[in-house]
Every structure is written in structure tokens, then in C-alpha cells.
Amino acid sequence: MDDAARARDAACEALADVEPDQLREALEDRIANAAVTPGVLVLVTARAVDPTVDPDTVVDRAAGVQLIYEGLRLTRSVAHEEPWVTAATQESDIDADMDVLTADxxxxxxxxxxxxxxxxxxxxxxxxxFGRDQTLREREGTDPAAATALDRNLEIDALELAVVAGTTAVGGDPPEELLTYARDLAADYDGEFPPPGRALPETTADRIADISDRAVSATDR
Incomplete structure (x- = not known):
């Protein structure tokens, strides 16, 4: 099983007991169509830092990061679209309520x-x-460039969380250089992560392993 499928399956499993059925189906639909870059990065990071790690011991962390990101991404979308203001029918209003519940x-x-x-x-x-950024975005009426920058902080923060979750899963804390690399990865994406199947560059694992090895070597001196 590849990392994307593993992260997606774990996220769906974490939602398996949600009731009623309609809500669980809405949640599963979100995950099925989500970009799983944050969840994949957790797994890639853990394996790059410790090649012997069992992915089954890390997969819940991958799911946790993925679910938080997807929930906040949906919250951001609802906040920007303001569906209760533009809803033309009662059904549209109900859909907006369901989106908020799904995000929560x-x-x-x-x-x-x-x-x-x-x-x-x-x-x-x-x-x-995320709350601070979105409040600032709304309160100060930021210009489009500033608003975009505030929105993109979510992707940056999600990938930083991913490397924290992956590194701590194998008994360490991420060096600052690794956090910087996570921020650089997020900067390569235009607002949102790529669709399923194109989660991370092929060189990601090698870069993380190199950063981790150099950090350990520096500590041992």
C-alpha cells in the first residue's frame, strides 16, 4: 500500500463510527477527494528519519494531521464563500450547515x-x-495579496505539523532546518495542495534524511 492510500484509509477509519450515516458519508467523501499531502509527509518523514519504522505505528499521526488540515481547509472555504448570505434556497442553507459540521x-x-x-x-x-489569520483577514479588510498570504499560512502550518508528527513518532524533535524545508515545500504549491496521486516531490525523503543525518552529526560533535 502506498503512503497516500495508507493515510487516506487511516483517516476514513478514524471516522468510521460517526453517526448519523449521512454525516459519516459526507466526511468520507471529503477524505476520498482530498489532497493527502500532509498525511503523506508524516509517513515520509518518519521513514526518512528512521528507515526501520513500522508505518502502522505512524499511520494514526498521519491521519490526525490530514483530518485537521482538511477540516480547517473546509472552514476556510465556508468562511470565504459566506453561503448563508448567498444561499438561494433552504437546501443551500442546509448544505452550508453540513459543511460547518463536517469541518468541526x-x-x-x-x-x-x-x-x-x-x-x-x-x-x-x-x-x-488559523483562527488568528482568518480573523485578521476579515477584520482589517486586507488587500488581495495580503489575504492570499494569510490563507496560505494554513498549508505552511500543516506541513510543519506533518514533519513534527513524523519526527516525534521516531523519538526526536525536528531540527529547524527541517521545519524550514516544510515551509519551502508549502511555498511550491499555489494555495492548495495537488490532487490525489501527486502528493510530494520524489526527492522529499532524501532531503529529509539528509537534514536529519546532518542534525544528528552536529549534535554528536
């Missing part, structure tokens, strides 16, 4: 998966930073 459940389930890990504090900070 995605984030909550993601937190539940990361709550007892060393990535928990970083996950909380991602959500706090």
Missing part, C-alpha cells in the same frame, strides 16, 4: 488522534494560528 468533526477527530503524542501542542498551535 474532521478537526475534532484529528485532535483525538494526536492528543497523546508529542505533536499535540503543535496541532493546537496550527488551529490557533
Amino acid at each position: 468533526v474532521l478537526v475534532a477527530r484529528g485532535f483525538a488522534l494526536l492528543a497523546c503524542t508529542d505533536a499535540a501542542a503543535a496541532a493546537v498551535e496550527v488551529v490557533r494560528a
Whole structure:
């Protein structure tokens, strides 16, 4: 099983007991069509830092990061579209309510998966930073360029969280250079991550392994 399928399956499994059925189906549809770049990066990072790691011990972290990102991404979309203002029918209004509920459940389930890990504090900070950015975007009436920059912070924060989750899964903390690399990866994408099947550059694992090895060597001196 490849990393994208593994992350997606784990995310769906974390949602398997959600009721009612209509809500669970909405959640699963979101995950089925989601870009799984954050979840994949968790797995790639853990394996690059420790090639002997069992992916089954990391997959819940990958799912947690993926669910938090997807929930916040949906929240961002709803906030920008303001569907209750533009809704033409009662059905459209209900769809908007369902999107908000879906986003809340995605984030909550993601937190539940990361709550007892060393990535928990970083996950909380991602959500706090998202709230600050979106509040600033709305309150200050930022120009289009500034608004875009604030929105793209979510992708940056999601990939930083991914390398934190992956590195701490194998017993370490990510060096600053690795966090910088995660930010650089996010900067390569235009707003949102690519569609399923094109999650990360082929060189990602080698770059992470090199950064990790150099950080360990520096510590051992």
C-alpha cells in the first residue's frame, strides 16, 4: 500500500463510527477527494528519519494531521464563500450547515488522534494560528495579496505539523532546518495542495534524511 492510500484509509477509519450515516458519508467523501499531502509527509518523514519504522505505528499521526488540515481547509472555504448570505434556497442553507459540521468533526477527530503524542501542542498551535489569520483577514479588510498570504499560512502550518508528527513518532524533535524545508515545500504549491496521486516531490525523503543525518552529526560533535 502506498503512503497516500495508507493515510487516506487511516483517516476514513478514524471516522468510521460517526453517526448519523449521512454525516459519516459526507466526511468520507471529503477524505476520498482530498489532497493527502500532509498525511503523506508524516509517513515520509518518519521513514526518512528512521528507515526501520513500522508505518502502522505512524499511520494514526498521519491521519490526525490530514483530518485537521482538511477540516480547517473546509472552514476556510465556508468562511470565504459566506453561503448563508448567498444561499438561494433552504437546501443551500442546509448544505452550508453540513459543511460547518463536517469541518468541526474532521478537526475534532484529528485532535483525538494526536492528543497523546508529542505533536499535540503543535496541532493546537496550527488551529490557533488559523483562527488568528482568518480573523485578521476579515477584520482589517486586507488587500488581495495580503489575504492570499494569510490563507496560505494554513498549508505552511500543516506541513510543519506533518514533519513534527513524523519526527516525534521516531523519538526526536525536528531540527529547524527541517521545519524550514516544510515551509519551502508549502511555498511550491499555489494555495492548495495537488490532487490525489501527486502528493510530494520524489526527492522529499532524501532531503529529509539528509537534514536529519546532518542534525544528528552536529549534535554528536
